[in-house]
Structures are given as C-alpha cells and as structure tokens.
Amino acid sequence: MSLPNRDGDGYLTDMSAWTPEVAKEMAAADGIELDDAKWSQILKAREYFDESGTVPPIRKFAKYIEMDQKELFAMWMTGPMKPITKYGGLPKPTGCV
Numbered sequence: 367m368s369l370p371n372r373d374g375d376g377y378l379t380d381m382s383a384w385t386p387e388v389a390k391e392m393a394a395a396d397g398i399e400l401d402d403a404k405w406s407q408i409l410k411a412r413e414y415f416d417e418s419g420t421v422p423p424i425r426k427f428a429k430y431i432e433m434d435q436k437e438l439f440a441m442w443m444t445g446p447m448k449p450i451t452k453y454g455g456l457p458k459p460t461g462c463v
Contacts, residue, residue, distance in 0.1 A: 367391055377452050384455025393453050400453065403441065407431060408454040411447075421451050421459045 369391055370383035376396065378384055389408065393400045400408070410431050414422050424447050428435040438446040447459040 369395065375452070375458065377458055378455050381455050381457070389453045389455065393449075398449065398453075404450075407438075407446075407450050411450045411454045411456060415454075415456050421447065421456055423447070423459070 367387065370388060371379040372392070373379055376392065378388070378392075390400060411422070411427065414427065414430055422430060424435055424438065424445070427447065427450075428438055442449055451457065451459050
C-alpha cells in the first residue's frame with residue numbers, strides 16, 4: 367500500500383485520504399504501534415473533530431475521554447495530541463500540544 371501525500375511533519379495533505387488502514391501504515395512507517403487504547407483515542411479525536419470542527423487541546427481531550435493527561439503523555443511518550451491527530455488524519459493541533 368502506498369501512503370497518501372504527507373507534509374513535512376507527517377500529516378496527511380488531504381484529510382479525505384484517511385482510512386484506518388492509512389492510519390496504521392503511517393504509524394508503522396513512523397515506528398509506532400497503535401494498540402487498542404491508542405486506536406480508541408484516535409477515533410475519539412475524530413469524533414470530537416466531527417462534532418466541533420476543531421482539534422481539541424489536550425486538557426479538553428483528556429476530559430472528553432475521561433483520562434488523566436499524565437496517562438496520555440506516558441502512553442504516547444510525547445505530546446499526545448500530535449500523534450493522535452496525525453494518525454487520525456486531522457489537522458495539526460495549534461497551541462500547546
């Protein structure tokens with residue numbers, strides 16, 4: 367499978383090119399394993415985006431999925447909104463990530 371075009375940060379240049387398979391391929395290409403917990407967060411971020419039209423800041427997202435921010439950071443080993451939005455085919459988060 368060839369991946370759709372991505373920008374310099376690895377985000378899809380065309381959000382409509384996103385599929386679960388594309389997400390898994392992108393993560394694999396980046397050396398990231400998407401377990402069930404991470405996958406669930408990606409789908410929740412997509413749901414949030416569909417409802418609000420925006421990418422949630424981490425504080426709001428943690429509350430939205432009823433999870434402690436520290437757990438999210440520990441799980442992703444980085445600012446969690448970056449990989450969540452990247453593999454979710456969503457726009458880059460703005461502000462604090």
